[in-house]
Structure formats: structure tokens, C-alpha cells
Amino acid sequence: MAFKFKKQIFGFMDLLRFKKLVPNRRAAFDAASSAPLPKTYKVNETAKILHPGNQKARLAEITLVTADTKTYTFELSKKMFFRAGQYVELTADVDGSTVNRPYAISSSPLTSLREGKLSVTVKKAGFFSNWLFDNAKVGDEMIIGDPSGFFHYEGIKDAEVVVGIAGGSGITPFYSMAQAIAEGSEDFRLILLYGAKTEKDIAFKKELDALVSDNFKVVYVLSDEKNKKYENGFITKELIAKYAPEDFTVMACGPQAMYAFLDKELAAMGIGGRRVKKEANCVGVRDVKKAVYDLTVHIRDDVYTVKADNRETVLVAMERAGLRVPSKCRAGGCGFCHSKLVSGKFSIAGADKRRLADLKFGYIHPCCSYPDSDMEIIVPAGLE
Numbered sequence: 001m002a003f004k005f006k007k008q009i010f011g012f013m014d015l016l017r018f019k020k021l022v023p024n025r026r027a028a029f030d031a032a033s034s035a036p037l038p039k040t041y042k043v044n045e046t047a048k049i050l051h052p053g054n055q056k057a058r059l060a061e062i063t064l065v066t067a068d069t070k071t072y073t074f075e076l077s078k079k080m081f082f083r084a085g086q087y088v089e090l091t092a093d094v095d096g097s098t099v100n101r102p103y104a105i106s107s108s109p110l111t112s113l114r115e116g117k118l119s120v121t122v123k124k125a126g127f128f129s130n131w132l133f134d135n136a137k138v139g140d141e142m143i144i145g146d147p148s149g150f151f152h153y154e155g156i157k158d159a160e161v162v163v164g165i166a167g168g169s170g171i172t173p174f175y176s177m178a179q180a181i182a183e184g185s186e187d188f189r190l191i192l193l194y195g196a197k198t199e200k201d202i203a204f205k206k207e208l209d210a211l212v213s214d215n216f217k218v219v220y221v222l223s224d225e226k227n228k229k230y231e232n233g234f235i236t237k238e239l240i241a242k243y244a245p246e247d248f249t250v251m252a253c254g255p256q257a258m259y260a261f262l263d264k265e266l267a268a269m270g271i272g273g274r275r276v277k278k279e280a281n282c283v284g285v286r287d288v289k290k291a292v293y294d295l296t297v298h299i300r301d302d303v304y305t306v307k308a309d310n311r312e313t314v315l316v317a318m319e320r321a322g323l324r325v326p327s328k329c330r331a332g333g334c335g336f337c338h339s340k341l342v343s344g345k346f347s348i349a350g351a352d353k354r355r356l357a358d359l360k361f362g363y364i365h366p367c368c369s370y371p372d373s374d375m376e377i378i379v380p381a382g383l384e
């Protein structure tokens with residue numbers, strides 16, 4: 001179809017506008033502020049606080065909490081925002097090897113934002129924790145990763161009251177939550193049932209007692225000591241019912257044995273599904289007859305073949321060989337370590353938490369996979 005030119009009746013108006021274009025622009029320039037442009041923007045600064053990335057941190061203080069638990073307080077090089085209940089990954093050079101582990105944050109979110117300090121509380125158990133307990137000293141420099149994990153209050157999903165169930169060093173995230181409630185950075189009611197073996201094993205007792213308010217209550221439960229000042233025995237369904245209101249969300253953090261017991265108690269109360277959140281524990285060794293396999297690892301253009309003990313995870317085999325590979329939760333939950341399986345058989349510790357896409361495209365989580373044969377995997381590059 002032939003193009004038809006449409007005559008503009010008021011075309012001369014455009015001409016007028018065009019004539020005014022340059023003077024208008026000059027006037028706008030003249031009226032504009034002569035202040036220099038800001039060097040930083042608020043939104044960028046906020047993003048940096050939300051996602052500071054790996055950062056160097058100086059160990060500023062070590063406090064003995066119980067006979068086998070210490071709090072390590074770090075001075076951060078970059079401010080960090082986290083939700084009370086989250087963890088950070090701590091990385092240090094241990095006897096010439098780079099080792100990292102996730103630890104729950106025990107300080108409050110505002111302490112990090114205002115004072116640039118962050119604390120983790122660690123029980124002496126396991127390779128890195130033992131090293132920290134015996135060797136770390138004030139002035140040491142370590143690497144702290146981004147705050148991670150979903151063990152925190154979610155107003156959209158959770159009830160207004162949380163019944164927290166802590167076992168042993170599982171108190172750490174709840175201590176952070178109790179401080180956050182007191183300082184106003186978290187807004188929910190926490191009823192904490194805290195199980196310890198004896199009175200001496202209760203961590204942060206003085207601090208927790210000082211935080212008690214309308215929104216925070218703590219009940220100590222001793223399993224190995226009869227003491228009239230406290231509840232005695234285990235955290236049973238009767239005990240939960242005694243302190244919990246009608247509607248509540250359960251958040252639990254403690255050893256695997258506590259979870260197994262708790263699952264039965266909660267099932268008997270008809271509580272499960274979304275009403276229960278459990279913080280995952282790092283995957284440990286499995287109890288099987290020892291066998292050693294060859295593990296071939298591709299990282300970028302490099303190929304390594306290392307030995308893998310079938311009692312330990314594929315992640316541990318790579319770390320033992322000195323390979324720097326990514327990891328965060330070490331419990332199958334974050335997906336940070338996911339690696340493409342080229343060949344080989346493996347077993348997963350506990351439930352398979354891989355995303356559907358990982359399953360479909362043949363990815364495994366080395367942090368919770370034990371080798372059952374020689375294996376070959378492609379691993380994303382680790383810490384730079």
C-alpha cells in the first residue's frame with residue numbers, strides 16, 4: 001500500500017518548540033545545583049551492607065562461655081546486616097590448609113551494624129572447632145562470609161509466637177534472637193525451652209535472664225542433673241504444652257539425637273510441616289566399613305585425582321587434598337557446593353535436599369554425598 005503523508009495542521013508549533021529547545025536547556029543548566037555529584041549512593045551502600053561478600057575480620061575478643069564453649073568476637077572490615085538466627089562461614093589457615101566451617105552468629109544484628117562487630121559461639125567438637133578452641137588468639141585474622149541460612153523468623157509464614165527448642169550449643173541462634181527482640185530488630189514473641197546436661201553447661205544464663213521480657217521467656221531443662229530450680233528430663237510434649245500457647249511455630253536447633261526425639265513428641269502433638277523449622281547440622285562421618293576410592297575433580301581447566309574415604313563426604317575428600325572448593329552450610333541446604341556428576345556412585349546423608357533442576361541435570365551436593373565408587377565431578381571454582 002502506498003504511503004500517505006498526513007499533513008500536520010499545527011506543524012508550526014513544533015517549530016516554535018524547537019526554537020525554544022536550546023534556551024530552555026541553558027536555563028535548566030543555569031538553575032541546576034552546582035554541588036558535585038555524590039561519590040556514593042544510599043542504595044549502593046545498603047546493597048554493600050546486605051551483601052558484603054567475604055571479608056577480612058580481626059579476632060578482637062575470646063570469651064569462655066562454658067568449659068567447652070567459647071565466644072569469638074570479630075571486628076569486621078565491612079558492616080554487615082543479618083537476620084538473628086543466621087550463620088556465617090568462618091575461614092582460616094589451619095596448619096597450612098584453608099579450612100572453613102559455618103557457625104551460628106551469637107551477637108545481635110545491631111551490634112554488627114553499629115559497632116562493626118560480630119560474634120560466633122563455638123563448642124569444642126570437630127576439627128576446626130578444636131583448632132579454634134586451642135589455637136585462635138586475639139589479633140588473628142580470618143575470613144568471614146556473607147550471612148546465610150533461613151533459620152530466622154518469617155512474619156508471613158510463622159505464628160506470632162515461636163517456641164524455640166535449643167539443645168546444647170544450639171542455644172547460639174536463639175541468644176541472637178533474644179537480643180534482637182530486646183533491641184527491636186526482630187518483632188515476635190519467643191518462648192525458649194533450653195536443654196542442657198547440667199547447670200554448669202547452661203551457656204549465657206546471666207545474659208538470657210537479663211533479656212526476659214513480655215516478648216522473651218526462657219525455661220531451662222536439665223537432662224543429667226536433678227535441680228529444683230529448673231525443669232528436669234528432656235523437652236517432651238508435656239513440657240512443650242506446659243509453656244506454649246495455642247498457636248505457635250517451633251524452631252529447633254540442637255544435635256541430631258534431639259531432633260529424632262523431638263520429631264516423635266511433636267508428631268504426638270499433631271505438629272509438623274511448616275510449623276516446624278529445624279536448623280540443619282553439618283554432615284559428619286558415616287559408620288561403614290572403610291574403603292578408599294579415586295575422586296577425579298575438574299575445577300576450571302585443572303583436573304585433580306584425589307583419594308576419597310567412603311566414610312567421609314566428597315567435600316571433605318577435596319578439602320583434605322587441599323582443593324579450594326565452595327561450601328557454606330555443609331548440610332545440603334544452600335546448594336553452594338553443587339557440582340556436576342560425570343560418573344560414579346554415591347549415597348546421600350539424610351534426606352535428598354537437591355533442587356529439581358540439580359536432580360534433572362545431574363548435580364550432587366558434595367557436602368552431603370559419600371562416595372560409593374570411584375567418582376568424577378566438575379566443581380565450580382572456590383574462594384579466590
Ligand code: FES
Nearest residue numbers: 328330334335367
Ligand atoms: S555447602 Fe550447602 S549444600 Fe553443600
